[in-house]
Amino acid sequence: MNQLRTMRDLLVHDIQMMYSAEELGLEGLATLVENVSDARLRAAFEKHGVETKRQVARLEQIMELMEIKPSREVCSAMKGLLTDAEKLMRKESTPQVLDAMLLAAAQKMEHYEIACYGTAVQMTEDLGMTQAAELLRQTLDEEKRTDEILTELAKQRVNVKAEVL
Structure with missing residues (x-):
């Protein structure tokens, strides 16, 4: 789609x-799991990987409802976040600091997704697409819960261990 003339066009793109x-x-979560040393953080990443597969299935359901197909275009925002994380992983660091960096990278990804899903929920509601809005809201709620879990892990474990060094 080369032109965005309507709110629906914008929603399709989003x-x-x-x-x-x-x-x-x-793909990024798999890399995080491979490189993390904190067991609880690894478990959180793995749990979110399972959730993300359900989120992909929901998006496929929404695309079917809207009669659209996945685009060949790559999300440059997420690609950029992953590129930044990969650059940081190549730097010399302790396992504790690496864990803090991986957690921060994951939260940046979550914050981006929260913004996207929040916007899409509002657009689908405005367009009267209640079924799509509900599916998007489920994912938005999961993304927010994941962010809360990561915040607690940062405050109680990961950042504390990295700080002590």
Whole structure:
């Protein structure tokens, strides 16, 4: 779609970009799991990976409802967040500081997704697409819960261990 003439056109574009972001996010989560040393943080990443697969399925359901297909365009925002995380992982650091960095990278991804899903929920509601809005709201709630879990892990464990060094 080269032109965005209506709110629906914008929503289609955003849904396609969220689909790309979630697909990229799954790859990114796998990298985070491979590199993290804190067991609780690893478990949180793995749990969110399972959730993300359900989120992808929801987006596929929404695309079917809207009669749209995934775009070949890649979500540049998520790609950028993952590129930044990869650059940081190449720097020399202790396992504790690496964990803090991986947690921060994951939260940046979550915050981006929260913004996307929040916007899409409002657009679908404005367009009277109640079924799509409910599916998007489920994902938005999951993303917010994941962010809360990561915040608690940062405050209680990961950042504390990195700070002590």
